Amino acid sequence: MARVSTQEAAHLGKDLTPLGATAAGNAQGSIPAFLGAKAFDEAIKTQTPQTLEAMRAALDDLRKSKPQDFDALTQDFDTLTPQNYPQMRQHLDAMLAKMPAAPQAVARSLYQQLTPGVPQLVITHDNYAQYTEQLTAGHQALFAKYADYKMLVYPSLRNGFYPKAIDDATTRNALTAELVGTDEVKGAVLGFPFPIPKSGAEVIWNHKVRFRSSAVRRYNNQAIVKPDGSYQLSKLIEDVKFKYGNLEENNAGTPIIFYYLSKVLSPPRLAGQMLLVHESMGIDGRTRDAWLYNPGLGRVNRAPEVGYDNPALGSDGEQFNDQIDVFNGALDRYDWKLLGKRELYIPYNSLQMLSPMVRYKDLIRPGHLNQNLARYELHRVWVVEATLRAGLRHQFKKRRFYLDEDGWAIAVVDCYDNQDRMWKVQEAHLASLPFVPLVTGVPEAIYDLQSGRYFLTTLVNEDRYQDFKIHYKDDDFSPAAMNQKARH
DSSP: OOOOOHHHHTTBTTTBOTTSOBOSOOTTSSSOOOOGGGGSOHHHHTOOHHHHHHHHHHHHHHHHHOHHHHHHHHHHHHTOOTTTHHHHHHHHHHHHTTSOHHHHHHHHHHHHHHSOSOOOEEEETTTGGGGGGGSOHHHHHHHHHOTTOEEEEOOOOOOOOOOHHHHHHHHHHTTTOEEETTTEEESOOSSOSOSSOSSHHHHHHHHHTOOOOSEEEEEEEEEEEOTTSOEEEEEEEEEEEESTTOSSSOOTTOOEEEEEEEEEEESTTTTTOEEEEEEEOOSTTOOEEEEEEETTTTEEEEOTTOSTTSBOTTSTTSSBGGGTTSSOSOOTTEEEEEEEEEEEEEEOSOHHHHOTTSOHHHHBOSSSBOTTSOOEEEEEEEEEEEEEOTTOOOSOSEEEEEEETTTOOEEEEEEEOTTSOEEEEEEEEEEEETTTTEEEEEEEEEEETTTSOEEEEEEOTTSOOOBTTOOOOGGGGSHHHHHHHHTO
């Protein structure tokens, strides 16, 4: 795919944001102009893993001393409507007032700036037909299947942003980046490669290499939820070092996207299993090296099948490897078509979904998440359709991706089986985290419309916050280091 022209690139930072989104709002005023970093005060931008963890610990202490306050808040969440939303905020404010001053200030700053406004609209099973122009096909399928499924629609706030170095690099990449085939990106350094995309594959590559901090340790809880709402939790620790998009190293020209190492802590039958991945840009799908450690065997082995539609570890088949981070891995099995932009309701500013005030039992409901805790906003999204290439194999024949125009993060995916039936719907409840800064999905859900089960990942409510200030050496992600870590 060819680079964009100088004339096209000149729009970046003007009528287009530095990352390529339309800077202005829509004509109706239902989508506002882009704010980005201006949406946040400096105090919230300077939070650290330590101050966030102190807030979480203070909330846990408050839960132990004032459990009735949390019970009342849970009741608010279970009955939330636009009419009683102010009451819920009053209960929340009263509860936060009982926290120590420093963590209280952090909590108030987070809630005031990341959950603005009162719900304006409730879309339900009974009225969703009125809003199909603003709903993905997957969301329409959820409304059709579950009589109690709903969306609380809030005022839109375009606050997703990344470091200035990423913005500047993206502007440069517009004139130099090229996509060779489906999986080799050339001429891109640090930032998004394709702020003015010409193909569906370019859009997906923006998601794949978006800035997610230079390194992170993530405490990832996952749940497989049965149709009756019962669930089983698994817990992983995930260490990631990003090579492309790393602000601390000069990795210009690196084909390596990231190094990833995970270890399963629970359930007991899976505990001790480890996965190491070296993810890169490449030719003809040759983009991943992977190793597995099985405690039963006691050794590290190459893992040739960590990709595509092979089941992800601990997901009981409800998540394929290429659904991790909504989509990852090689693009070579599909033809990618850019369908343009649409104005759709997508999950956004989803702080309530990841709040330590919410327990997993409050979040998980039969059939779907507790939709009173979800927040939807009208945003412009890029739409990309992936169709399985003739002669190649995947359990999804077609997928349609919807990406937030401001942050290039995938928000929703419609997934069709090989009989052209809607099978699974993926949702990433996007949130702009100004203290990194980045846009990410927390949690991510995969709804299986055929089995009635769903899978949740990146659950953080009852665990430590991710550490985005951590540092790793490349050698920490070698098979030898994996083997040593497995034995300690």
